[in-house]
Amino acid sequence: MSPKDIVKLTRRDFLATNASGLGALALASLFKADGLLAAEPAAGADAAPPFTPASHFAPKAKNCIFIFMEGAPSQMDLFDPKPKLNEMNGQKLPDSMLEKVRFAFIQKEGARLMGSPRTFTRHGQCGMELSDLLPHLGTCADDIALIRSMHTDQFNHHPGQLMMQCGSSMFDRPTMGSWLNYGLGSESKNLPGYVVLTAGRGTSGGASLWSSGFLPSDYAGVLFRNKGDPVLNLSNPPGITERMQHYGLDAITDLNKLRHQKVRDPEIASRISAYELAFRMQTAAPELTDLAGESAATMDAYGIDRVEPEIKGANRGGGSGQFKTFATNCLLARRLVERGVRFVNIFHASWDHHSNLEAELGFNSRMADQPIAALLKDLKQRGLLDETLVVWGSEFGRTPLGENRVGYQAVTGRDHHPFAFSLWMAGGGVKGGQVIGETDDIGWNIVKDPVHVNDLHATILHLFGLDHTRLTYRFQGRDFRLTDVAGKVVNKLLA
């Protein structure tokens, strides 16, 4: 029996006993995914969204754009100024500090602190300090809540990315995007509720970073492609015209209906509506990626056609064209949330600067800074920022120690650092213009307001009107949640 069947059964039990708890929304969403509701008369081709989203309490955010900078950007070169670290450049750390720490590559005994060459300036009315690599983002400082006190449990990339996406480094757990769609469904009737956009070289985690885990595969992220069709198999096969396709679809529907008359399996009705949605997607997705309607001012603001600098070796194997792809992805993210897509995940790889940090971080920042700032402003100007939560983050941060890795001729980078790193959020009910948390003088440990990944997830769900302890899914005899067994809402973040 598939989980779906279980749902059919539990729905009965549920509706009989408790019509207002959380299960209702999860189930409503499942029914939608199953097409059970779609099979009912309401689900004509142009009907309203197949169910009404519901929440535990009043939501602030409706959609989320999660910008995932895969590889771990250096927080002390971007977000967390450490003058003392600069003073201590080249010094050793006391052995007592290093005793129990594990590194991926640093050789502890010879490691030395490494200051940052960046200059930090204050931005906005709030006076948020940001590095000179982020001039555009600085102009949005008053909309941003910067967390300098993030921490996580993992210090290798793939497990760390799973942790950030799923709240656990175990495989087969649903991602945040899956949970949100499971809890709230999608408002888009022509596009998937969870869209993934990528640029740069591939991520460490591959498809596991947008997997639905043990949730039905309907809740998995759908990868939109940068070239050709935005969705796989969106184009008609060769020679098959639009009308041929339409006639064919009508025949499929009719023949499926004939079959349904005989065997009366509700699954056939679901199949019919899935084909109808697929057909709508064939129109909606190309419309989505057609930027012809965007003004020249908008295109310029996002920097779609900027000249990509040639910095030798600085694009880390991502190939040329990353500037354009990333900027386009930011613009597409706005277009997606405009069309009701619940969760947009933008990936860019890689920020894993074990060496050549200065040049490569510079390259990546030049690529990312302008489009992201443009996205925030564009959302705001269109009145979408209030209901769109934008999150910028990665799996962990980088060490204040320079990386003296075996095989390196010189120390030009930093290693993985899970104990303290930075992440920011904007819009969607987040109180902007503030910095949350502090790290110590060298950025090694958090000294104030630590925010664990589970806390971040609890807060994000809260912004969507969901109680992280009640958004659960029963699997293998246990109720699972995005926040595993932990997580506290960070109230300071809430507007």
Place this chain on the structure above:
Amino acid sequence: MTIASQLCSEAPPGRAGTFGALFVAFVVSAASTSAAIDFARDIKPILAERCYGCHGPDKQKSGLRLDRKDEALLGGDSGPSIVPRDAAKSLLFAHVSGAEPDSIMPPESEGDPLTPTQVALIKAWIDEGAVWPDEAPTELARSTHWSFQPPVRNAPPAVTNTHWPRTPIDHFVLARLEQENIAPSPVADRSTLIRRLSYDLLGLPPSPEEVRAFVADRRPDAYEQLVDRLLASPHYGERWGRHWLDLARYADSDGYEKDTPRPYAYLYRDWVIDAINRDVPFDQFTIEQLAGDLLPGAGHEQKVATGFHRQTLLNKEGGVDQEEYRNKAVVDRVDTTGAVWLGLTVGCAECHTHKFDPITQREFFQLFAFFNNADDKDIPAPTEQELAIYHAAKTQWDSTRAPLQQRYDDYVRNMLPAQQAAWEATGTLDLAVWNALPPVSAAAAQLTTLSTLPDYSVLASGMSPLTESYTVAARWPGASPTHATPLSGFRLEVLPEASSNTGPGRSGNGNFVLTGFELRVQAADGASSRTVTFSKASADFSQKDWAVAGVIDADPKTGWAISPQNKRRHVAVFECAEPLLLNAGETLVFSLDQQFGNQHTLLRFRLSATSAPLPLAPSLIDDGVAIAWNTPPAHRTSAHQAALATYFRDEVDPDARKLRQPLDALAKTEPKYPETKVAVLAERPTPRETHVHVRGDFLRPGPRVEPATPKVLHPLAARAATPDRLDLARWLVDERNPLTSRVTVNHIWKHLFGRGLVVSVNDFGTQGERPSHPELIDWLATEFPRLGWSRKALLKLIVSSATYQQSSDYRSDLIEVDPLNTLLARQSRLRLEAEIIRDAHLTASGLLARKVGGPSVRPPLPADIAALGYANSVKWRESEGEDRFRRGMYIFFQRTVPYPMLMTFDAPNSTATCTRRDRSNTPLQALTLWNDPVFFDAARALARRLMLEPTPDARLERAFEICLARSPSEAELARLRQLYDDQKRLTLEQPDSATAILGVGGDTALPTDPIAQASLVATVRTIMNLDEFITRD
């Protein structure tokens, strides 16, 4: 000593007053009962009242549980809570007594601290030895949960409708239905039956001819004959093998960031297909996969079988702690074994005692211990074809080589000794005598550790800084105080490390750069020293642009390196500008500078000196030769003689060299033994210690445990004092095991009915579902071993049942009463699995390559999908020829970039065992079926086949038969005809589209009637998109 005096004598001085008061209180309470502390009377009530709330059956804060003896002694996350006879070391006492003021237990929020009497009792009890009667384990073992009881074989119940049952199964099902007053469904029509059987047993649809033959076959045993024929097909092993591969989390790559391909993973898959086709009994099938390597006289196939547990993921991401991921793999092996055979979520007990099922954390690690002692090993596994090619080539090569070798050997044996004697009598030896210098001290400027070996070489170890400078002090080894003849030069030998296959440098590939080589001669008093100037440096080999002359020039950026001739010995010799005469007690102090960076430092080296006349040759010849030469013949040892013989043969005698040349040339063409290797498990000769991982953290070892099975189940019969994997495997299939047979028949049932008799196929524990037909699952669980654990026999039994053969049509009378078809009053309609959907398309099109087994294939994949792999690590080289049209189960499964179509249709991602696949129904599936080039190609090929039929109607009817194993109804045919006419009209409107649809043009000839054929493509692809096409009714 009485308890009371013990209390007093051990009271710390500062707290004597407190303990004095305690003493009084204690005497009062203890005196009224007895002298010794009784756990049940004195201690348990305290723990129960004050501790169980947080450390009892419901909660185990900090991993501590005090209501079970073994768990309490095991302790919590902070370590052992009770150390018998040592209260001072017992955390329990420390916390309740207030010795740890920051964490007094119970905490303030839980009320007052324990009374002094209670604290005293606990201390006394612990110091007396913490006697705790053994009651807990028996409590645990007395589970009344249904699945832990042995299956009971009841006689099939009597039924009213005695005509319906065909097998005992039907009695159980019908009896239940009759209780509910529900009639079973009629038998499905024959075309549905053969299609159902073909999909269930082979995963392939029947051909229209097979359908017709079966429909027409009126023999009473026609159905049985069909079942037998299908079970004998090699495709049966593919179908049921793939089900098993879901459990085995089979994949063709490592997973995680690097996701390295496993090109030979398929050898395990081949084993599975073959074992299932041979109907290897399930008990043997189990034993070979879990412990085939430990079977007496284990053959290659038994070892290959252990690949089951080699399907675990492997993280080669830079900087990972290999031990962490080794532990993760072992945990996964325990989880998977628990899920697949026991149907238990034992993995829950990794971090804490199972909250619902009677499995403790200690028991989890006792299971862990079985697998902790297995090493991953890759053993040679050339295929027969590879071996045949190799042996043929090797025989040929050997036969070419033999006469050459013979001639050489003959010469060496017969002619050489005389030549050597002549040389020794009259020849000369132009080899310097080198004396190795014994180091007095060796030190590094930075963090490297230097040590001296018995052969006077110096070895670097420990930290490996980017740059280094070594200082080695040495004395002349000969007779003290001085050497008669002056020294003419020095030699630096750089040496590889054979044990680690590295060196002579410490860089990743074994290279180094020597940027400076200086020598000072230090006087005996250490006060003064003089510097030795070198006039020339030469080496046996120098890397391009890194000539040894750079060592003695003034430029620190130049120096000596040896790549690509790494991992072997090299020498550099330095000639003194003036002869060097040593004075009494003088020390030679060498400085070896290595300032290039990137750890291009020396790993192992040796310093020598010579008095030989200049110029000095940087010769690699063994120093023993010169020593032997200078030894008078009468005093030469056999080692001396051997050194001279080898030297003469290899370096001096021209004829021997001439004869050896063709042999050396031939050696380069020696055929290589096939590289194919299969991943297996191998038991470690010395067992690895296993500890409980506190909270599942492998860096926090708890108490040590030995391999053992959970107490709640039957006892383990071990062959030796310490049980091993083979004992565990046999324990799993022991007839006393209440779970394995139940779980396995339930899996098989699930594949035939869409759901198990126990719906939670992976959880037979207390949180799992109860069986819908308890007596039936028990009957089947006892029948399976009676059938000799034969899967084929069990399958035949089940598919022969009337229950299985029912129609799957929905029934309006059941929608309210039994919406999930729990009672089995009909069959189920099941969407085909991902791989089978591909197989259905390829079969209908006639493109399917029916080859069984072999390496995985890579059908076309959109280019940017492969690019999603980390840093372009995924190379997707498309297969050619028939490999483009292999069954879905052979598609190369790259874990981070799985084949999109498979994932769209709910194939497992193979990161963990998959006991149940989803059957989702999504728009992406519609897009895939509708537009995927692979499926469109299938429609084209199907249309080509159909053009052999005379008329459009005949073609459409035939298409229906091929795809759906039945004829269309009038209404269906009419609808198809209408579509065909519409498509034809549209094609005629745009004649270009016909060639595009058919994919012809250029070199490909147009078919006779392109318009008709193109219209047919556009029509039949709708049949391939029908719900019915991807559903087994």
